[in-house]
Amino acid sequence: MNVKKLFDLSNKVVVITGGAGLLGSQYAEGLTQAGANVIIADTNFEACKKIAKKLDQIYDKNSMPIKLDITNKKSIDGMVNKILKKYSKIDVLINNAAIQGNPKLRTTSFEEFPESEWGKALDVNLTGMFLCCQKIGKVMVKQKKGVIINVSSTYGIVAPDQRIYGKSGQNAAAFYSATKSGVLNFTRYLASYWNGKGIRVNTLSPGGVEKGQEKEFVKKYSAKTMLGRMARKDEYVGAIIFLASDASSYMTGSNLIVDGGWTAW
Template sequence: MKIQKIFDLTDKVVIITGSSGMLGTQYAYGLSECGANVILADIDISKSKITEKQIKKKFSTDPMSIKLDLTNKESILSMTSTILKKYSKIDVLINNAAYQGNSKIRSSGFENLELETWNQAIDVNLTGVFLCCQSIGKQMIKQKSGNIINIASTYGLVGPDQRIYGKSGQNSAIFYAATKSAIINLTRYLATYWEGNGIRVNTFSPGGVENNQDPNFIKKYSKKTPLGRMAKKDEYVGSMIFLASDASSYMTGSNLIVDGGWTAW
């Protein structure tokens, strides 16, 4: 076995939803460096096009930007059709997009959360993932091969420690924890449902990423983490390459947790 070869993604067609976000952009660069043709799917296509342009300058790959509204089934079906017209296949789907709400919503508390906000989170974080898996899964069945990576969170595994947030605005809302928890079991269901079809389905659960948050929050979060700090924005790229490549070829129905030890206490 040649180690470099099992991480090679040359000519693999990889969809990244939420590709304009901080982590989505990091995944796009990392997967492109391994040879993947990344599909930058986001409701903000202007940011995706900037990333697409930069990838074309740096790597010999063929990326494409697509405007995607995860709350609209027709938008998801259109994305699938557009990709197949150009590439004739879909190798990997990374369900990365998520709605977390702004700091005001996150700080409002469970008792004051608007039903409209709850429904919006369900539509994007759960129903959107369901629809993407459904649409693209049909193509993967035809191919007899495919790889789906659903992004969850440590807060899909444990409850947030409300004591560390204070007035930082970084509070994890109930809808985020509920939808990310659901993603983990949706993954297990699909992994077993599609047995025999050559489709792997796994979850990736990252911890918190340092990104100009309130210094007091960063200090408290880091103190609760065995590695003593939050993640850097590029530290999850290796995990994503592992899950997207043949390096994880015997892995399905699993949840890869990378959180600096946050959930190990």
């Protein structure tokens, strides 16, 4: 047994959707440090380019920024073609892209919530993931190997506690729970479907990250976790590297929960 080799991602080609976001950018840096060639894919192409340039300068790697709309098949096809032209393979897909909805609608009651926003969330959080898995899954089937990590949430496992949002009137939208819950069984389906094809599919379910929210919200959220705090933005990198590497070689169809104990009591 060689523990360093278990977590080594040298020359692995890893696609991260939503790669320019708060957590996506953290995953990109961690995976780069582990040796991977990272494809940073996001609708925000300028941010992708900045992140890729930074990683290449610091770690002397060969990352690739790509403008990607996961709800658009042509956009996904274009990304895959560029990756295969440059690297000739795709080892890992991290379906990290998701939306939490228009902030202006966070105070809207469920009874009055617009159907258009519900539909938009389904398009990104579920259909976009479906399309990425479908296209990149074809590549992995031909390769006879690959790893897919679908990102869910604690709110895909348990209902959000609306009480922690306080007098702000903010609340967690119904579509977020519905889509993130759907991710869990979509993962199990794919793990079962690609059984025997050399493709492993797992879910990561992270908890909330502290990012300048109201003090009262952070206090109430923290009180609901066993560790007594929200996550730092870099605290899911270890889980991502574990799921992407051979360290998780006997794991498929599973859900890795990293939430400070939120869902454990």
